[in-house]
Amino acid sequence: MHHKRILGLFVSLVVSLHALQSYAASLSVKSPATQVDLIELYTSEGCSSCPPADRWVSSLQNEPGLWRDFIPVAFHVDYWDYIGWPDRFASPAFTARQYRYAQQQSMRTVYTPGFFNNGKEWRWRSHQLGDVKKTDPVGVLSLEVEEQTAKVRFDTDKKNRELSANIVLLGFNIKTQVKAGENTGRTLTHDFVVLSIEEAPLMPGESGYSGTLPIPGSGIHAERYALVAWVTTRENQDPIQAVGGWLMN
Numbered sequence: 001m002h003h004k005r006i007l008g009l010f011v012s013l014v015v016s017l018h019a020l021q022s023y024a025a026s027l028s029v030k031s032p033a034t035q036v037d038l039i040e041l042y043t044s045e046g047c048s049s050c051p052p053a054d055r056w057v058s059s060l061q062n063e064p065g066l067w068r069d070f071i072p073v074a075f076h077v078d079y080w081d082y083i084g085w086p087d088r089f090a091s092p093a094f095t096a097r098q099y100r101y102a103q104q105q106s107m108r109t110v111y112t113p114g115f116f117n118n119g120k121e122w123r124w125r126s127h128q129l130g131d132v133k134k135t136d137p138v139g140v141l142s143l144e145v146e147e148q149t150a151k152v153r154f155d156t157d158k159k160n161r162e163l164s165a166n167i168v169l170l171g172f173n174i175k176t177q178v179k180a181g182e183n184t185g186r187t188l189t190h191d192f193v194v195l196s197i198e199e200a201p202l203m204p205g206e207s208g209y210s211g212t213l214p215i216p217g218s219g220i221h222a223e224r225y226a227l228v229a230w231v232t233t234r235e236n237q238d239p240i241q242a243v244g245g246w247l248m249n
Helices: 051-062 092-104
Strands: 025-030 037-043 068-074 112-116 120-123 138-149 147-154 163-172 175-178 188-191 194-203 211-216 223-233 241-246
Touching: 025 241, 037 051, 051 068, 051 188, 068 092, 068 241, 138 223, 138 241, 147 163, 147 223, 163 211
Parallel strands: 037 068, 068 194
Antiparallel strands: 025 138, 037 112, 112 120, 138 147, 147 211, 163 194, 163 223, 175 188, 194 211, 223 241
């Protein structure tokens, strides 16, 4: 399903600041030195061709390489809302993120379902996870969570860059009964769905970069949550390294 306009201006990031109600989260994870694949799905409840891709992403919960070798995240875009079913997970900021990738890669269209692997367009039906073996170290990304605060540290040999950390809250086993649009009558189940996002600069130190961010909250209830962080340069949204895991309470 294609959306044929490439926008020149992008909506600024909108972050949900609602705290997780009665949710005291904890997490301590560290990435390997080689790059973890950040698999971004751009999807919509208003897109009839999206459910197969959504189901494939959901199936990755059972893969042994989850969190260690690859991390999936599902961004819901809002450009199909006009068809008749407003996607409650969609955000103009997520749409803008997909458009930025398209502009950077001179793509003629954006579409759903659309995948990016470490910032590069990726055809999920014709590629396998881990089909490109990583050997060159990029740095170790650590994520520590206590209550509603997340501490991010990136240890890397490349220290002469301005970096930012992105943290997203993911929801799992969230169901929607679609009553209009192309998926009318379907009950859709969502996993790895991005509920909200925070971004902040990382400060350079003697052996790397570090920063503290609030855990992004959401007004949407999920059966299970995970938290994912990735680091980028401040000029480019392509992920350099990623880390994530299940939130425990």
